[in-house]
Amino acid sequence: MRSYAGRLGSLLPRATRLKLDRKGKFGAAILGAYVLVAFVGLYLVRDPVQQDLVHRLAGPSWHHWLGTDSLGRDMFSRLIAATRTDLRFGFLAMLIPLAIGTVLGAVAGYLGGIADSVIMRLADLVQSFPVILLFLGVAAAAGTTDSFLLLGPGELPIMIVFALVGWVVYARLIRSEILRVRNMDYIDAARGGGLSTPRIIVRHILPNAIPQTVVYAVVDVGLAVLSLASISYLGLGIPAPNPEWGAMINDGQIYLAQQWWLVVAPGIAIAGLGIALALIGDGLDDEMRR
Amino acid sequence: MTTPRLSVKDLHVQFPVRSGHRKQTLRAVDGVSVDLKPSEIxxxxxxxxxxxSTLARVIAGLTEPAHGSVExxxxxxxxxxxxxxxxxxxxxxxxxxxxLNPRLTVGAVLTELLHRHGIVDRARERERAEDxxxxxxLPARAYDARPRQLSGGQRQRVGIARALAVEPRLIVADEAVAALDVSVQAAILNLFADLRVSLALSMVFISHDLSAVQAICDRVAVMYLGKIVEVGSVDELFSAPGHPYTRALLAASPSLEETAAVAPPLTGEPPSPLRVPNGCRFHPRCPLAVEKCHIAEPQWEMQGEHRTACHRAWEVDDVTAAGARHPRGIALNP
Known part of the structure; x- marks a missing residue:
């Protein structure tokens, strides 16, 4: 009897079990640093929301490595604290739509017919809707919601919008991959061998349909962080005073001429994460093409 | 007379085809009946x-027929x-x-089927798969290999092992050697020949390669546009083909030996199965076609076990003559 973990392993797409190439490893190392910072960084720095109006907009010094912002909060501490918020949000904003989209895409692709039509028209509908309106709509609610499970204060309504919109890409990806895979001879061979439909889907279709989606999902974490930063920059994101990279750029932009590091530091943080994830995604993609 | 292992009776398979607003029916298999004795190829x-291939899929239960039965x-x-x-x-x-599923090892593919049908218990599954x-x-170590680590011929051997794993009563090989190198083709054909002796294998061997068919089959059925036009033992059919289409196929097949019947090569494409010709479906390309071929569908002409659906079956000498007279034949061989 094989172990349960062993069985789970065989269901995982090969991509998640493969070694990465050099650039992929480089990306993984950067991501690892971010994750480390997200987990332990908060315990090593000062209180990121502690205001000190006497020392506002101070320049970088031994005491304040990246200076202070307009309310005298230590920028370095805020940058570190924001890592946890953005990373956690980014991964959840990938995982939740991934889960919804995989199920809907698999149903649409495998069943076809009416189920396919309904799900895909729904996808068209969602895609044609201006997302920024949704964010405007939930912005008011965001200020008053508390923490919810893994989500911090004010994050739940934003995450709901991400889930509502984000599943579409995954559903389309999974659906088209399933349509490709289900016509392969090995699916006929599995049917001819008398295997059950659930087993064919789980063991023969999904493992071959999912890898492309995994590549996209990795990059999507970066896109989600970028989106969160963008809406925070517009003032529709995670409410103050909790630090978040996009909101920090928004706060700092009016001081760009004098205290440019207030904008550049969170900008570099976002870009670095995006590059790391893109490198990993690219590395996985190359590895799977082999 | 023994019960045939496989008996296909008046099998029809149709696919709806939509081109613009016109709905048409593609008659892929159009009334096929054929028998197969136990341990015959x-x-x-x-x-x-x-x-x-459609016929193969229906026999294997992967496509549903519109009409007719598989026994x-x-x-x-x-x-x-x-x-x-x-x-x-x-x-x-x-x-x-x-x-072959690229994500699964050879062993996983085989043991999955062994479990499904309760053929061996888990303790002996590896032993059985290696057998x-x-x-x-293939060497037993192929058990842990993934398809991409194997050559085309090795993969086809795995495909055969997979078919044998569930101890079937009949194997349908659909162009099983067509995608392989010639030397590998010979090896796979030899494997089929060996299995047939050691396992008393019954097999339907589908191919467009006449020499492969001649090498391992007992009987041959010639198909044209969804219908079988000639059936007979390999010896009879290859030495005395009754149908002009069979003769044309034999003539077109490259061979080192002289073929018994010389016929002009066929020209043109077969008609679309969306618009099957009236009468004999081969008449538009037939060098022997006469008036009634345009009107009446030919019935079986028998010579013992060897049967041909042609109004002018076994008119061998005329074929050569007619071929020479045939305008297309002249155009090709001036």
Missing amino acids: LGIVGESGCGK LDGRPLPPRRTVQEQRAIQMVFQDPGAS LLRRVG
Whole structure:
């Protein structure tokens, strides 16, 4: 009897079990640093929301490595604290739509017919809707919601919008991959061998349909962080005073001429994460093409 | 007379085709009846698009027929088969690159089937799978290999092992050697020949390669545009072909020896199965076609076990003569 973990392993797409190439490893190392910072960084720095109006907009010094912002909060501490918020949000904003989209895409692709039509028209509908309106709509609610499970204060309504919109890409990806895979001879061979439909889907279709989606999902974490930063920059994101990279750029932009590091530091943080994830995604993609 | 292992009766397979607003019906298999005795290898030959593969898929239970039945050992199989019925007929596919799941090891593919049908308990599954691999001429260590680590010929051997794993009563090999190198083709054909002796294998061997069919089959059925036009033993059919289409196929097949009947090569494409010609469906391309070929569908002409659906069956001498007179024949061989 094989172990349960062993069985789970065989269901995982090969991509998640493969070694990465050099650039992929480089990306993984950067991501690892971010994750480390997200987990332990908060315990090593000062209180990121502690205001000190006497020392506002101070320049970088031994005491304040990246200076202070307009309310005298230590920028370095805020940058570190924001890592946890953005990373956690980014991964959840990938995982939740991934889960919804995989199920809907698999149903649409495998069943076809009416189920396919309904799900895909729904996808068209969602895609044609201006997302920024949704964010405007939930912005008011965001200020008053508390923490919810893994989500911090004010994050739940934003995450709901991400889930509502984000599943579409995954559903389309999974659906088209399933349509490709289900016509392969090995699916006929599995049917001819008398295997059950659930087993064919789980063991023969999904493992071959999912890898492309995994590549996209990795990059999507970066896109989600970028989106969160963008809406925070517009003032529709995670409410103050909790630090978040996009909101920090928004706060700092009016001081760009004098205290440019207030904008550049969170900008570099976002870009670095995006590059790391893109490198990993690219590395996985190359590895799977082999 | 023994019950045939496989008996296909008046099988029709149709596919709806929509071109713009017009709905048409593609008659891929259009009334095929053929029998297969136990431990016999029946070859089915014909040009691309004649319905060979569709016939294979129906026999293997992967496509539902519109009409007609497939009987195994005298018992008709329903269109939707039970697991046991599905198991009884196994298919070997053409493209060994596409017929193996790239994510699974060879061992996983085989043991999955062994479990499904309760053939061996888990303790002995590896032993059994390695037996199967040895039987098809692969080393036991292939058990842990993934398809991409194997060559085309090795993959096809895995495909054969997979078909044998569930102990089927019949194997349908659909162009099983067409995608392989010539030397590998010979090795796989030898494997089929060996298995037939050691396992008393019954097999439908579908191919467009007449020399492959001649090498391993007992009987051959020639298919044209969804219908069987000639059936006979390999010896009879190759030495005294009754149907002008069979003669044309034999003439077109490259061979080192002189073929018994010389016929002009066929010209043009077979007609579309969307618009099957009236009368004999071969008449537009037939060098022997006469008036009644345009009107009446030919009935079987028998010479013992050898039968031909042609109004002018076995008019061998005329063929050569007619071929010479035939305008297309002249154009090709001035």
